[in-house]
Amino acid sequence: MMEMKKELIKQIKPKKNKIKNIIDDYWIVALLLVILIVFLWLNSLNPVLVWDENVYLGNARSHLTPSYFTEDFRSPLLEYIIAGAWLVTGESVFTARLTIILFSLGIIFVFYLISKRLFKNALVPTLLFAISSEFIFWGFRIYTDSVSLFFVLLAFYLFIREKRCLYVLSGFFAALSFLTRFPLALFALSVGVYCLIKRKWKPLLLFCTGFLIGVLPWLIYNFLIYNNPLWDVFALFSAVNQYTQAQPPSLLLLSLAKSLFMLILFLPLGIYGLINIRKKKIFDYWMIIIIYTIISLIYYLFFVKLKLMRYNLVIVPFLILLSCLGLVEMFRMLKVKKMLSVVIIIIIICLMLIPLKTQINVMKYKGECNQVKKQALDYVKNNTRPGDTVLGNEWVGYGYCANLKAFSLWNHDIDKLIELYAPHYVIYHSKGGISYNLSNLEESNQVELEKVFKGECYEIMIFKSLSIS
Numbered sequence: 213m214m215e216m217k218k219e220l221i222k223q224i225k226p227k228k229n230k231i232k233n234i235i236d237d238y239w240i241v242a243l244l245l246v247i248l249i250v251f252l253w254l255n256s257l258n259p260v261l262v263w264d265e266n267v268y269l270g271n272a273r274s275h276l277t278p279s280y281f282t283e284d285f286r287s288p289l290l291e292y293i294i295a296g297a298w299l300v301t302g303e304s305v306f307t308a309r310l311t312i313i314l315f316s317l318g319i320i321f322v323f324y325l326i327s328k329r330l331f332k333n334a335l336v337p338t339l340l341f342a343i344s345s346e347f348i349f350w351g352f353r354i355y356t357d358s359v360s361l362f363f364v365l366l367a368f369y370l371f372i373r374e375k376r377c378l379y380v381l382s383g384f385f386a387a388l389s390f391l392t393r394f395p396l397a398l399f400a401l402s403v404g405v406y407c408l409i410k411r412k413w414k415p416l417l418l419f420c421t422g423f424l425i426g427v428l429p430w431l432i433y434n435f436l437i438y439n440n441p442l443w444d445v446f447a448l449f450s451a452v453n454q455y456t457q458a459q460p461p462s463l464l465l466l467s468l469a470k471s472l473f474m475l476i477l478f479l480p481l482g483i484y485g486l487i488n489i490r491k492k493k494i495f496d497y498w499m500i501i502i503i504y505t506i507i508s509l510i511y512y513l514f515f516v517k518l519k520l521m522r523y524n525l526v527i528v529p530f531l532i533l534l535s536c537l538g539l540v541e542m543f544r545m546l547k548v549k550k551m552l553s554v555v556i557i558i559i560i561i562c563l564m565l566i567p568l569k570t571q572i573n574v575m576k577y578k579g580e581c582n583q584v585k586k587q588a589l590d591y592v593k594n595n596t597r598p599g600d601t602v603l604g605n606e607w608v609g610y611g612y613c614a615n616l617k618a619f620s621l622w623n624h625d626i627d628k629l630i631e632l633y634a635p636h637y638v639i640y641h642s643k644g645g646i647s648y649n650l651s652n653l654e655e656s657n658q659v660e661l662e663k664v665f666k667g668e669c670y671e672i673m674i675f676k677s678l679s680i681s
Contacts, residue, residue, distance in 0.1 A: 244321065251352040293311060316358045349522075360393035379422065386400045390427065391430055403500065406500045472564070481537075504530060591663060601633050638653060640672070658677065
């Protein structure tokens, strides 16, 4: 009788697991569709490009048609990805943003696959990450952060699958994350540290082989063109150090606390929960997460001058995994019943929606403010030809959108700048970009005010250069 009962349990359990997997798969597809709709909606609210979006689009254009605004020291991969998409659809800002959105949806799916290997319920950490304010705010913008994070998570997932060919693929995608955003070399470094600690020489060799395959074309190109295989790495970090000012580490920590809200309180319990992990393989996965999180936090807190919110994005998924581990540990220690644990999770999700709602309101407000910027961009585009020169304290948008040679107002001697660049227009934004004294323009006899665009948030003044006939 007992044997028959055991046999029945064995037959029922796989069916239950199969049903659970089907339900989970439906949930993840539904979540991806919801996030897709959210991103498309946010894109419609924010049609005007944010600063670096113009740079990456200008670089992408240069691979297909003449582009007069480029910054060739940027991490190279994103511009090639966008240029590849444009080969199919033609040049389009929407295509570029849709490409980023697809990578962001890929992030959610790979994060879900990772969560399945770490938790019994993968949907909770996946949902918590999908509604995090950093992810929603940057998940549709043409920046390197989302694409590089996708490659990091994919590299991590392939590495923890522990197969020879996947170690090579893991190294290859780690190289792609580095080529998308240079500081993401931190992930490859973390894997290297883990392998050295655990003395996993074969996985390390295979991982390094894949990484070398990924970066070799870039190294050869740099050597042939610039006579320095790491030319753009040094050029980028030199530019960042020269033109940015240091901000306190507390700014980054405060941003993380706001984004993760109540969830961050479970981090200490998550670290404590590592002690109770019995399976050696699962513990090794967490070890890589801990190493990468610590190294990344040290780098962004103490070695990066600007503490921008988007820098958190490459750390947030791993902090959420650790926080969820802490949540599981709390349920275990307090012997929380299933119904109560569901209520607690719902409360946490609702609390995380508070900073997300605030962030969306900010995006709406900025979208309304940027209407005046769109008017100014259209005016300049209609009154210039590709290849003309403009100066401005917020210049990058004019460089890409009108395909102009755009330069900053880096010197307060406006007459000297006009003599140096012979601009068609000098454009002044009352808020945004670098600070500049408006009186320098108003008092100069080299320019005259041609047009003013006033909005609720700021105004844009367009000065015509008198040296241009």
